[in-house]
Amino acid sequence: MKSYFNLNQWWIIIVMSSISVLINLCIPIKSITQDLNIPGPAAGTAAFGGLSNVAWVCLSRDLINKRGSGLVTALITISLLLLSGPWYNIEIPSYFSIYGVIAFGILGLCIETFRGRLRLLGGGLANLSCLVVTYLAIGLYFSVWPPLDFIPVLGLLAFMSGVIGPVLSSEIVKLLRNR
Numbered sequence: 001m002k003s004y005f006n007l008n009q010w011w012i013i014i015v016m017s018s019i020s021v022l023i024n025l026c027i028p029i030k031s032i033t034q035d036l037n038i039p040g041p042a043a044g045t046a047a048f049g050g051l052s053n054v055a056w057v058c059l060s061r062d063l064i065n066k067r068g069s070g071l072v073t074a075l076i077t078i079s080l081l082l083l084s085g086p087w088y089n090i091e092i093p094s095y096f097s098i099y100g101v102i103a104f105g106i107l108g109l110c111i112e113t114f115r116g117r118l119r120l121l122g123g124g125l126a127n128l129s130c131l132v133v134t135y136l137a138i139g140l141y142f143s144v145w146p147p148l149d150f151i152p153v154l155g156l157l158a159f160m161s162g163v164i165g166p167v168l169s170s171e172i173v174k175l176l177r178n179r
Contacts, residue, residue: 127162
């Protein structure tokens with residue numbers, strides 16, 4: 001039985017997922033958002049999710065140009081992130097990390113669904129939906145919500161951050177094709 005993705009495509013998926021994971025683990029995003037007085041929870045996703053997550057899923061999808069590659073990249077990214085610890089370091093309930101899988105699954109589906117001229121919308125919706133799933137999970141389980149006054153601003157910030165992902169991906173693809 002032949003794999004849907006060839007070896008080079010798997011390589012791209014793994015590299016793009018790994019870049020996203022390294023950004024998430026190595027850059028002190030929480031400290032940066034605290035220094036910028038961006039309220040949480042999940043302020044890092046709102047402000048930087050386009051750069052830390054959406055861009056690399058988009059780039060994988062753009063380089064491979066095969067249906068499903070964005071979704072697979074998103075799911076491998078969250079799988080690698082969860083190897084480093086539970087979603088948002090929340091250990092109880094033990095199944096809480098499933099919300100991370102749901103959030104990244106929706107992120108990948110948005111990238112897959114909104115292609116071509118709608119790719120900026122897809123990037124924005126991808127990051128915004130990831131933020132909404134995270135808010136709902138943390139809020140419903142732990143009653144920790146962002147300040148009500150900031151929710152529209154954080155939603156807009158998340159959408160705009162997500163738009164950066166496809167833009168960055170397009171620029172990287174142009175650079176790779178022009179060399």
